Amino acid sequence: MQHAKKYEFNSAVLKAVESCAAGRRKADSVMEECFPTGCGFSRSAAEAVLLQWLRNRMLIDAAVFSLCKKNPKKNALNVLRAAAADAMSSEGTKFAQVVHNWVGFSKTKISGNESGFVNAVLRKLPDAVEKLRRSSGSAESLAIKYSHPQWLVEKWTKQFGAEKTLEILECSQTPSEVFFRVSPFPQASKLFSDYAVCFSKTEFENFFKLKGGFWSRAKELLKSRFFYVQDPSTYFAPLQFSPMPGSYLDLCAAPGGKSRAIADLILKNGSAEKSKNSLLVGVDLPERAGQLAENFSKIDFMKAEVAECDILDGESLSETLSSKNLPLEYDGVFVDAPCSNTGVLRRRPDARYRISENDIAACAKKQLEILETAKKFVKPGGKLEYSTCSIEKEENSEVVHRFLSKNKNFSLISENILLPKYENDGAGYALIQRDV
Ligand SMILES: C[S@@+](CC[C@H](N)C(=O)[O-])C[C@H]1O[C@@H](n2cnc3c(N)ncnc32)[C@H](O)[C@@H]1O
Known part of the structure; x- marks a missing residue:
């Protein structure tokens, strides 16, 4: 019982690592299950360890295997994965404490022999990791060093060149920041000025980076309709769309x-008066409509409607729009494709x-159907x-050009x-126009 309490954190992190290692589960749902509200340890610390492991999963495995004469048993391997991720997050003297703690835990979880083995491997792990990090730039060593599938590293190198691929990989390993976008209302800037201390500026107009430790204060802003948590990359497609007052259909x-x-x-782009008569219709699958409706309820400065339907289900979209007395033709249609x-x-x-090369082809097929x-x-x-948060040409340019070759009136x-950088995620976007 005493052990159970003492090692509650380790048990939960181990369970999360086992869960992710066993299948293609999403980290969000694993974290919700393994680190529930009200648990007796710091959820954010546990989440940080799981994310650290996911970010370095291939590197950690390669380092562990390089130190073992024969493959470790599954239980010991998962303890090593969890412990290594925790240790990688800590520095200097704390490293020894973290190792000591995980070795203590492993004694309660696996056999005495195996905990000795865990101890031996963990102590040599930093050097093994460093050696792999120093290895030169073949696709295989980059894949391990940055823990990305090798096929993806090879694909990016072909598409963007070696230097850009390295930049993308490095960005991928950096934990993402939280950005707030401020809406263009005079009241927004006034309210924001009271919270300015929580943020630092970015190179993107109206986007501010949340400083560490300010979330509980800054989240107050989200109660108003002027702020949205959003990465700057998500703004490029709407900017290119450049909507003037009029009617707009946002699919997906x-x-x-x-939409916001x-x-x-x-x-x-227009006056408050003209915007009032504009129409924005947001469409998504029924199971996603609740969250969409909640966000649309904050768009109270124009007509904003939510329609739920599967847009690939025959005439479902026309029927849904008609049943709500909404137009069947718009000044602009925005597609933010899955x-x-x-x-x-x-x-x-x-x-x-989770992704494979086949998934990219499957996405491209669906994206063209949506267009x-x-x-x-x-x-x-x-x-x-047309917008995606993929940087693959198959899902961007190739979809757009296949669409254009079939539709000569566009x-x-x-x-x-847009490639991922430290202050923005990656995205693809294209503006197409229908002939008059
Ligand atoms: C990239 S996300 C959209 C993100 C959203 N535009 C935003 O900025 O918050 C893609 C969306 O496409 C929706 N979707 C996928 N297939 C769909 C379909 N057949 N009909 C309607 N919506 C679909 C998904 O439910 C998902 O919400």
Whole structure:
């Protein structure tokens, strides 16, 4: 009982590591299950260890295996993974304490012999990790060093070159920051000034980076309708869309970050009076509509409607819009398509182990189908914005050009891929226009 209490943190972290190692589970749901509210340890510390492990999963395994004559048993391997991630988060003298703690835990969890083995491996682990980190730049060694699938490293090197690939990999290993976007209302800047101490500026207008330790204060801002937690990369497609007062259909809208950006841009680009008569319709699957409706309820400076349907289900979208007396043609249609997420891997360090090359092809197929549906709702002369948080050409340029080759009455205005950097995630976006 005493042990159970003393090692509650270790047990929970180990359970989370086992859960992620066993399958393709999402880290968010594993953390919710293993680190529940009211648990007797620091949830944020446990989450930090799990994320550290996910970010360095291949590196840790390679270092552990390099120190073992034969493959460790599953239980011992998972203890080593969890302990290594915890140790990697700590420095100097704390490292010895962390190792001591995990060795103590392993005595309660696995056999005495194995805990001796855990102890021996953990103490040599920093040198083994360092050796792998110093290894030269073949795709295989980069894949291990940065814990990314080798096929992805090879793919990026082909697409972006060695230098850019290295930058992407390095960014992916940096824990992501939290950014707040401030809406273009005079009241927003006034309210924000009371909280300015919580943030530092970024190179992106209206985006502010939350400083460590200020979340509980800064989250007060989210009760108002002027602030949204959003990465700067999510703003590029709405900016390119550049909506003026008018009618807009946002397909794949949930949870609503880009819808909100579109609404704010309509307000910024037109007067408050003209914006009032604008219409923004957000569409997503029924199971995502609740969250979308909650965010749309804050867009009270124009007509904002939520429609729930599967847009790939035959005439479902036309029928849903008609049943709500909403237009069937819009000045602009925005498509933020589901994708492989390769531009946001630092935000979701578990995602890199779940995606495969086949998933990229499957996403591209679905994305083209969504664009084919979207085109039916664009007015003559209207705009069609295509956006993803993938940096793969197969999901961006290739989808757009396949669409254009089938639809000669649409032309490309501009297309871009934004690579992940320290102050932004990656994204792909293209502006297409329907002929008059
Ligand atoms: C990248 S997310 C959208 C993020 C959103 N635009 C934002 O900024 O908050 C893609 C969305 O596409 C939706 N989606 C995927 N397939 C769909 C379908 N067949 N019909 C409607 N929505 C779909 C998903 O439910 C998901 O919410």
